[in-house]
Amino acid sequence: MSRLQPLSKEQNLWTSAPDSSGHFGRFGGRFVPETLMPALEELTEAYYQAISEESFRTRLNLLLSDYAGRETPLYEAKRLSESLGNARIFLKREDLTHTGAHKINNSLGQALLAQWMGKRRIIAETGAGQHGVAAATAAALLGIECVVYMGSVDIERQRLNVLRMKMLGAEVIPVESGSKSLKDAVNAAIRDWVTNVTDTHYIIGSVIGPHPYPMMVRDFQSVIGTETRRQILEKTGRLPDFIVACVGAGSNAMGMFYPFLDDPVELIGVEAAGMGIETGKHAASLCAGKAGVLHGAEMYVLQDDFGQIIEAHSLAAGLDYPGVGPEHCLLRDFNRVKYDCVTDQQAVEAFTNLAIIEGIIPALESSHALAYLHRMISKLTENKIVVVCLSGRGDKDLDHVSAYLESKK
Amino acid sequence: MSSRITTAFETAKQSKRCAFIPFITGGFPDAECFASLLKALDTSGADIIEVGIPFSDPLADGPVIQHSSKLALDMQITPQNILGILKKMKNTIKAPIVVMSYWNPIMQFGLKEFAMALNEAGVSGVIIPDLSPEESATWRECAKSHSVDTIFMVAPTTSHDRIKKIASYSSGFLYLVSMTGVTGANLNMDKKLEAQIQSVKSLTNLPVAVGFGISTPSQAHHLSSYADGIIVGSALVKKTIDAASAEEAVESVTRLSSQIAVALKN
Numbered sequence: 280m281s282r283l284q285p286l287s288k289e290q291n292l293w294t295s296a297p298d299s300s301g302h303f304g305r306f307g308g309r310f311v312p313e314t315l316m317p318a319l320e321e322l323t324e325a326y327y328q329a330i331s332e333e334s335f336r337t338r339l340n341l342l343l344s345d346y347a348g349r350e351t352p353l354y355e356a357k358r359l360s361e362s363l364g365n366a367r368i369f370l371k372r373e374d375l376t377h378t379g380a381h382k383i384n385n386s387l388g389q390a391l392l393a394q395w396m397g398k399r400r401i402i403a404e405t406g407a408g409q410h411g412v413a414a415a416t417a418a419a420l421l422g423i424e425c426v427v428y429m430g431s432v433d434i435e436r437q438r439l440n441v442l443r444m445k446m447l448g449a450e451v452i453p454v455e456s457g458s459k460s461l462k463d464a465v466n467a468a469i470r471d472w473v474t475n476v477t478d479t480h481y482i483i484g485s486v487i488g489p490h491p492y493p494m495m496v497r498d499f500q501s502v503i504g505t506e507t508r509r510q511i512l513e514k515t516g517r518l519p520d521f522i523v524a525c526v527g528a529g530s531n532a533m534g535m536f537y538p539f540l541d542d543p544v545e546l547i548g549v550e551a552a553g554m555g556i557e558t559g560k561h562a563a564s565l566c567a568g569k570a571g572v573l574h575g576a577e578m579y580v581l582q583d584d585f586g587q588i589i590e591a592h593s594l595a596a597g598l599d600y601p602g603v604g605p606e607h608c609l610l611r612d613f614n615r616v617k618y619d620c621v622t623d624q625q626a627v628e629a630f631t632n633l634a635i636i637e638g639i640i641p642a643l644e645s646s647h648a649l650a651y652l653h654r655m656i657s658k659l660t661e662n663k664i665v666v667v668c669l670s671g672r673g674d675k676d677l678d679h680v681s682a683y684l685e686s687k688k
Numbered sequence: 689m690s691s692r693i694t695t696a697f698e699t700a701k702q703s704k705r706c707a708f709i710p711f712i713t714g715g716f717p718d719a720e721c722f723a724s725l726l727k728a729l730d731t732s733g734a735d736i737i738e739v740g741i742p743f744s745d746p747l748a749d750g751p752v753i754q755h756s757s758k759l760a761l762d763m764q765i766t767p768q769n770i771l772g773i774l775k776k777m778k779n780t781i782k783a784p785i786v787v788m789s790y791w792n793p794i795m796q797f798g799l800k801e802f803a804m805a806l807n808e809a810g811v812s813g814v815i816i817p818d819l820s821p822e823e824s825a826t827w828r829e830c831a832k833s834h835s836v837d838t839i840f841m842v843a844p845t846t847s848h849d850r851i852k853k854i855a856s857y858s859s860g861f862l863y864l865v866s867m868t869g870v871t872g873a874n875l876n877m878d879k880k881l882e883a884q885i886q887s888v889k890s891l892t893n894l895p896v897a898v899g900f901g902i903s904t905p906s907q908a909h910h911l912s913s914y915a916d917g918i919i920v921g922s923a924l925v926k927k928t929i930d931a932a933s934a935e936e937a938v939e940s941v942t943r944l945s946s947q948i949a950v951a952l953k954n
Binding site for chain 1: 743744745746747748750754758761766767768791792793794795796797817818819820822823840841842843844845846847850854865868869870873
């Protein structure tokens with residue numbers, strides 16, 4: 280948790296962002312109904328205060344290690360490396376955390392913060408269900424009431440996670456408006472928060488939303504990159520050449536990239552090209568979106584000429600979001616991170632490939648990062664070191680991938 | 689120079705009335721019926737008319753306005769269409785028009801272009817529920833240079849100092865959100881709201897209009913002793929959604945708005 284402190288102003292623009300008003304360059308900020316503005320001020324202050332207190336940090340670190348199972352291994356995937364061209368490929372095993380994805384890092388941090396602020400109720404939105412499960416888990420652990428909003432389409436395709444949330448004592452509310460997926464779940468959660476703002480904390484699951492969320496979620500997730508940096512130095516004696524992570528709204532990538540921003544490491548974020556960018560059925564906000572405001576912050580957004588938000592598409596529910604964290608937008612504009620995208624088909628191939636070749640079933644979301652390795656194959660020579668963020672495990676996707684493979688036969 | 693909105697509040701005040709500000713969704717249920725509804729509101733006692741520009745993700749709105757927005761968008765209604773209708777009708781509607789839009793459609797329209805288009809359509813003011821005062825500097829400049837009032841909202845959660853700051857950014861009137869919640873939610877008519885209105889009024893010289901959850905003539909009547917204006921949206925939009933035909937929509941919207949306008953006179 281070494282990066283939980285705000286960074287000094289002398290560092291690069293991208294490492295000192297956001298500014299005091301929550302902007303990452305032109306992106307970010309606070310675009311919400313007035314009812315929430317005081318709550319965001321309160322949250323920002325509480326966050327800075329909590330992380331400056333040793334007791335809070337100690338408690339969070341203890342939960343991360345003893346409860347969530349950190350640190351997670353950095354595993355050298357030798358068979359995958361050989362099959363792709365003998366580079367040294369390392370997988371950061373966020374799939375091995377309690378609840379099976381990186382989402383727990385943020386949920387534990389924010390749930391502790393909610394308790395610290397005296398909130399009796401937490402709400403969350405979820406797409407793939409991983410964040411919903413993580414929030415429900417943290418709420419159960421701390422004895423806080425938990426309500427999770429989930430698009431009815433996602434409820435259908437992630438039934439296992441719905442059962443898990445219910446088992447953990449959370450109430451799962453189906454969202455029937457709009458595209459009935461993650462975007463609409465966020466709208467519903469924001470409406471709940473506007474209504475119950477005095478006693479409720481909203482645990483946003485990614486690096487989106489109004490300030491302080493993009494900063495706070497990044498900070499809670501940067502444990503991924505901080506551990507990876509130490510582990511790769513221990514294992515190889517040097518920094519990696521490339522780090523690859525999938526990007527939906529972007530929390531695992533932001534957490535992985537952040538501690539490496541000042542290092543000479545090529546960072547690559549991989550978005551979901553869905554059925555292909557040219558079909559319009561994708562979720563690639565950085566590759567094909569336009570600057571706009573969604574869910575309280577300025578960011579790249581999939582939208583039409585009139586500013587109406589377009590439904591995103593990805594086979595991976597966790598990437599199915601028409602916007603992307605404001606910090607990614609800044610990093611894109613500064614060319615500090617390269618963003619590319621892979622299709623549903625390519626992700627599914629990478630999914631099955633990793634299962635067969637390494638005995639690891641990755642989340643469909645993380646499979647996008649793995650699929651990108653095939654594209655960068657020419658760069659993968661023997662002396663190169665590549666780290667891939669394996670952000671979650673794929674049990675939740677088995678039904679869906681099987682059905683997809685069946686339909687392609 | 690006083691704006692048409694300011695004048696509308698003054699006129700109401702002189703005749704010892706609380707101003708009535710009905711809201712309808714732009715382009716809903718269709719362009720033609722929307723125009724008839726505007727006309728109906730204008731002749732059934734509206735002092736100012738608020739017109740919503742539909743947005744795909746209206747996060748301050750409850751189910752009724754969400755639904756009307758979605759139906760309007762399904763018919764490909766655009767901000768350009770709505771402003772076009774308003775422009776055509778600007779000499780036939782007496783009440784000043786205030787447009788409500790979320791921020792993203794305005795961003796994509798272009799700030800200067802939108803302010804200019806509002807002015808050309810004869811629109812007097814704009815309410816942008818997700819544009820915080822902190823993010824509003826550029827917009828306020830554009831709006832001002834095209835003589836468009838920007839009406840900001842204050843909420844039950846807003847501190848006194850913040851109310852003062854927001855009032856200093858606002859022109860035309862100040863919009864007091866009656867409760868923590870979304871539009872069309874159930875409103876508790878309690879002493880707290882009365883005190884809230886009085887407190888906001890003590891902090892600004894602008895007229896203070898109250899909205900969110902006000903659906904009946906008796907609620908409007910009760911609040912009229914405290915507020916300078918009453919905004920009624922979801923209840924009117926619901927009449928249109930429930931109507932079987934355009935005629936029925938105009939008829940039932942006229943009935944409710946007349947009842948509310950009368951309630952505000954007593």
